Amino acid sequence: MYIKVRKIILKNWWKNSVVYQVYPASYQDSNGDGIGDLPGITKRLDYIKKLGVDIVWLSPIYKSPQIDNGYDIADYRAINPDFGNMEDFDELLNKAHKLGLKIMMDLVVNHTSDEHKWFQESRKGKDNPYRDYYIWRDGKDDKAPNNWGSFFTGPAWKYDDQTGQYYMHLFAPQQPDLNWENPNVRHSVYDMMNWWADKGIDGFRMDVINYISKPNGLPDAKKASDELYANPEPLVANGHRIHEFLQEMNKNVMSNHNMVTVGEAPAVTTEEAKKYSNLSGKELNMVFQFEHMGLDGNKNPALGHWSDRKATLTDLRANLTKWQTALAGEAWNSLYWNNHDQPRVVSRYGNDSTEEYRVLSAKMLATILHFQQGTPFIFEGEEIGMTNANFKSLDDYVDLDSINSYHQIVDEQHLLDGPTMLKYLGIHSRDNARTPMQWDDTENAGFSTGKTWEHLNHNYKQINVKKDLANHDSIFYYYQKLIKLRHEMPIITDGIYALVDGNDKDPDVYAYTRKSQDGTLLIIANYTDKELQREYDIPDNAKEIISNYSNDQGDKIRPYEAKVYQF
Structure with missing residues (x-):
């Protein structure tokens, strides 16, 4: 009986764990090139351990042309040279494990980079063995195969002169979608996942995993009159074969390794989430849902999340409560305020107008989240209350989605004027999350000795790790205590x-x-x-x-x- 109970605890180890997300390019630069890297992360593992978390989630570190900051992967089994090499990764993994930290990798398999060897082969000809690894279609009346828009603006199809067909890209044109209807694609992905698992990693966070099952026939989507292209999400999210694919993935990969899995699942409902993250363990351990992240979106659908609205507590509480009660006893929640795609929560749902309110509201928001049922995720810098950068010029932005959205909304559709759109970017741009980690008040915030790839937040001299570690009433130590309570009190988990x-x-x-x-x-x-x-x-x-x-x-x-x- 003792052995059986112990096995159950080990199997569900992620339930009372806390995850810390590292965005590698922005965490710590070790060689002065202005880009964070793996040796830099390794150097900071003791700090992460001091916080008290259990799992370190690494945003993509694979070889990539960096069109979408690493979410366009050219080689799943190689490290992006900007971040180091495989020896550097092995050193990071080994040190993490010695410290009792687990490593969770980002898995991006809805699409690859157009520089991936699969796509390079696929576009050579219609009879190439890799042709069906991607979604190719003939056009209709000299137009794209359907009216779908890309999530990064523009059409979701790109014409290829070499073979006279279009390929699908739900994101950037350099990110062609994989064809999950092809069993060779699926098993190539499973082989790659097992390769990483055999190296010793402890889990996967799966990027837009609920988009991988596309609808039969790829029909047109409904389009609002003021939209250039239709939003394909209602058709591609939670597709008809998604649970079949994930159960197959589980059988081929996860069931053979005691790992943690979390699926990013835009437009997921509580009913679908109960299938994805059912406690039976047939698919994933948990999913990221985005309903509480959409409460401050624009009331004009054509503007999406670009707005200056603030979510009311009434709406926020109702949504969090819905997920807490709907999944209780059936599935498992992920709990988060921040990630690499979301603005800083203390600026968004808290109050960063004064130092006193910044600290108080950051702790308040952390308290609301960390006492709920699920696995909490902390994004780098959240534990010291980093704020939005609020850049003033479009030239300051790096994020492809932000830049494209500005040009589409201001220059093409004339829905907003430039100053208003810049204000909205200052509130919601993904660059707010990606400014370099603020370690101290020295040059470049202790992040790098070189010119940083992304502008620093101007307030790094007032908000930084060194300052928080020296103040035992800081946000850092408050997060540390929250994590300790979760580890010590089963009631927070159960x-x-x-x-x-x-x-x-x-x-x-x-x-x-x-x-x-x-x-x-x-x-x-x-x-x-x-x-x-x-x-x-x-x-x-x-x-x-x-x-x-x-x-x-x-x-x-x-x-x-x-x-x-x-x-």
């Missing part, structure tokens, strides 16, 4: 989530409980910069286990205050 009675109608305070046989946790968070008065049923023997204020004032809830009681 407890039942419920809103406090009536809290669903409170526009300013988020209050919920976690309950198990071990007792109750009451989490209270003020989402505003106002001092509020609320009464909750708190027993006399309740113990405050964490708060972002030093002294409890009972029913009084101060600006951005967060506190957790145990009883």
